[in-house]
Amino acid sequence: MQRLKTRPQFQATLAGGTVSRTAHFALHRLNLPALTVTSLSQADQVGPAPSPEQALFDLADVWLGAMVPKRWARRAVTRNAIKRQIYNVSEDFVDRLPMAAHVVRLRTVFDRKQFISASSEPLKLAVRQELKQLFERATISKGHA
Numbered sequence: 849m850q851r852l853k854t855r856p857q858f859q860a861t862l863a864g865g866t867v868s869r870t871a872h873f874a875l876h877r878l879n880l881p882a883l884t885v886t887s888l889s890q891a892d893q894v895g896p897a898p899s900p901e902q903a904l905f906d907l908a909d910v911w912l913g914a915m916v917p918k919r920w921a922r923r924a925v926t927r928n929a930i931k932r933q934i935y936n937v938s939e940d941f942v943d944r945l946p947m948a949a950h951v952v953r954l955r956t957v958f959d960r961k962q963f964i965s966a967s968s969e970p971l972k973l974a975v976r977q978e979l980k981q982l983f984e985r986a987t988i989s990k991g992h993a
């Protein structure tokens with residue numbers, strides 16, 4: 849699994865559309881065209897330019913990024929804990945996800961009255977369970993797409 853790193857990668861993936869959503873998260877997916885391997889001699893040939901997706905995502909693999917905005921998770925320790933959970937849970941689903949770019953986006957706040965600590969075990973457990981639901985729904989929708 850490759851990680852999204854640049855703003856254009858995130859923007860392109862978010863534009864791809866939402867494939868799954870839960871109470872706190874949304875999963876966006878950008879299907880990638882079949883990537884071709886080009887040698888230097890082929891690169892010199894005249895022909896159509898590569899698609900924008902090929903320029904952004906040069907490897908045929910599952911790509912993943914995590915967006916945890918300050919608006920929904922004020923403390924850095926909470927944002928980092930949620931991102932770690934996103935990447936850890938996604939490893940369990942990498943074999944079931946299509947070769948595409950994915951972004952998991954936090955879309956609402958976790959209630960601070962319920963989760964008092966910025967990085968508590970109950971918060972991590974709640975995030976983990978919801979992420980499993982998110983990825984389960986995405987793999988089910990993949991079969992129907």
